[in-house]
Amino acid sequence: MSPKKEGKEKYLICRGCGAKEKTSGKNFKVSKNHDKEGEGIVVMDEKSKKEADSLPVAEKNCPECGHEKAGWWTQQTRSGDEAPTRFYKCKKCGHRWREYS
Numbered sequence: 001m002s003p004k005k006e007g008k009e010k011y012l013i014c015r016g017c018g019a020k021e022k023t024s025g026k027n028f029k030v031s032k033n034h035d036k037e038g039e040g041i042v043v044m045d046e047k048s049k050k051e052a053d054s055l056p057v058a059e060k061n062c063p064e065c066g067h068e069k070a071g072w073w074t075q076q077t078r079s080g081d082e083a084p085t086r087f088y089k090c091k092k093c094g095h096r097w098r099e100y101s
Contacts (some may be wrong), residue, residue: 060088067092 012021055071068089077085
């Protein structure tokens with residue numbers, strides 16, 4: 001999903017199918033993740049930012065700051081017959097990264 005502003009309205013637009021969803025978030029944090037599988041974009045509005053603070057915690061070393069705790073979640077990013085992707089967010093610096101199974 002890519003953020004787009006049309007007039008005073010803000011939308012998230014799917015690059016694949018063009019679906020458009022209106023959002024009420026005031027701020028967006030957009031970060032690009034470069035990895036072996038290509039480039040991905042993570043968009044977090046105020047609501048999802050608050051939800052990210054309540055993620056389950058794993059003992060994972062952050063590649064940016066070395067902190068040993070990170071929140072995690074899984075998401076199906078490839079076809080349904082492949083394992084889901086696990087995402088991590090450092091509890092100290094907020095850096096996000098992913099691991100493929």
